[in-house]
Amino acid sequence: MYIHQHPNEHKHIIPDSVPGFPFHSLVSRLWPFTSFKAQPFGSIMPMHAWSRFSPFMVVVFFLLLTACSDFISPVKSTPEPTEYSFNYWLLQRIYLYEDELSNLPVNGDSVQVLYKTLTDPFTTYTPPSKSEERVTHINTSMVIGGDIGMRYFYNRNQEYPIIITQVYPKAPAGRAGVPKYGNILKANNIELKGDKAQNIYDSIVDYSETVNILVAFRNDTTLYKLKKETVYAPTIFIDTLYQDSSKNAPGIVFITIEGFKLTTADPDSGTYGELKSYLDSTKSDKRVRVLDLRGNPGGHVNQCIAMADLFVSKGTLSTRRQRSLDEDGETKYTTTSINAKAGDPGESGKFIILANRGSASCAEIFIAAVTETTDIPFVGTRTYGKGIGQSTFYTYAGGLATITNFEFLTPKGNSYHKIGIIPKYECNDLGENCAAQLAHELYGVKIPSQDNSLAKHGNEFVYYNANLENEGGAIEWTNADIYLKAYSDSHR
DSSP states (O other): OEEEOOTTOOOOOSSSSSTTOHHHHHHHHHHGGOOOOOOOOOOOOHHHHHHHHHHHHHHHHHHHHHHGGGGGGGOOOOOOOOOOHHHHHHHHOOOOOOGGGSSSSSSOOHHHHHTTTOOTOOEEEHHHHHHHHHHHHBBBBBBOOOOOSEEEETTSSSOEEEEEEEOOOOOOHHHHHOOOEEEEEEEETOOOOSSSSHHHHHHHHHHSEEEEEEEEEEEEEEEEEOOOBOOOHHHHHHHEEEGGGGTTEEEEEEEEEEBOBBBSTTTTTTHHHHHHHHHHHHOOOSOOOEEETHHHHHHHHHHHHHHHHOOSSSEEEEEEEEEOTTTOOOOEEEEEEEOOSSGGGSSOEEEEEEOTTOOHHHHHHHHHHHHSSSOOOOOEEOOOOOOOOEEEEEEEOEEEEEEEEEEETTSSOEEEEEETOOOSSOOOOOHHHHHHHHHHHHHHHOOOOOGGGGGGGGGGSSOOSOOOGOEEEEEEEHHHHHHHHHHHHHHH
């Protein structure tokens, strides 16, 4: 036994043990608040004094102790928010297929496992370490790693098989005057012949800051010295095919729409701005024009609907059924329609839509909006059939949640999810000939034989983002200030 002494205070005598009740640590917690008479300064309570403790007093001590439940069972507080709990909270409130939500584990460590519990392949989670890269893919046409600004087609039947198919006007190749349809003979003084030409060229462009190309075009060769830089690729490309002035054939204009991005070669208005700028500048063009959406995986909803409106003067463009969040973070159900406005440059002229099984999501919104509200014909094959869309959220820890939470209907109220959109003129030939033949039948356009070297080779372009799972969809961004605040308020 020991005595704890402090000047001008009574001495709290703390026994090493209480006879018959060896809970020194527990009793000592309450010892200062007991009513036992203190001994004179410096004295020691004899052991026989402890005989005054009756079993009743020991029980009282224990009851007092258990009454102070904080000593034994601390009061439960609201759990600290985690990345897992945030994503669980979000999915429960907006995920479209509610019958699956009961399968989600309430607690867990892996957000990826949480998302993989769901059956929808378009509902995904991107961890914080990769979220900014994915945002770049979703929003922009930026060529990752820098570029010289052109594309090529690999024709294995030629001695020099790399043919330039597109040149970006604002990029290094465009500013240097590199010719479209030129044939690349050398890159950085390495000859590009044979089966290895493509791999050699790709390697040079990927790993060299300066790319010098020797190009043959119209019986002339020119050396172009290009330096890589940050490039935002166009998403609208214009090609004139089936043109032969000697046969009075004005040709057919192919307007290739590769995606629906917010930031492209048009930094302010994205893909919509590119298309509108072209239509505004060609109002007097009387030729047949083909809106080519083959292989278009989709993109931002506001882009594809605004672009459809360029061709539609009145009526409903698209309807959606949506499960989303209100300002308090609770689920709300809405059905909304977007209507066309008149006065846009695509409302007059001769157009044809060309699409295939690779035309998906936002591309299908565009196709349905235009074909069900105008007389513009659709030729090609049945589209992919993705009639659902995703909202994208920055998560609690800086990750990215892309969650399916709405379904689209055509202007006539039809669902095309897992069905696709059926063309009025079905054609198994996925090349330009399919559209050209229809232009001839509907509008009497003269179709001279097409030199294959001038064909678009639309399915063989080197796309600006090779990882197509990061492309496309029918995407909308949600205001982070609203849902993050609602989540924080719910966890106070």
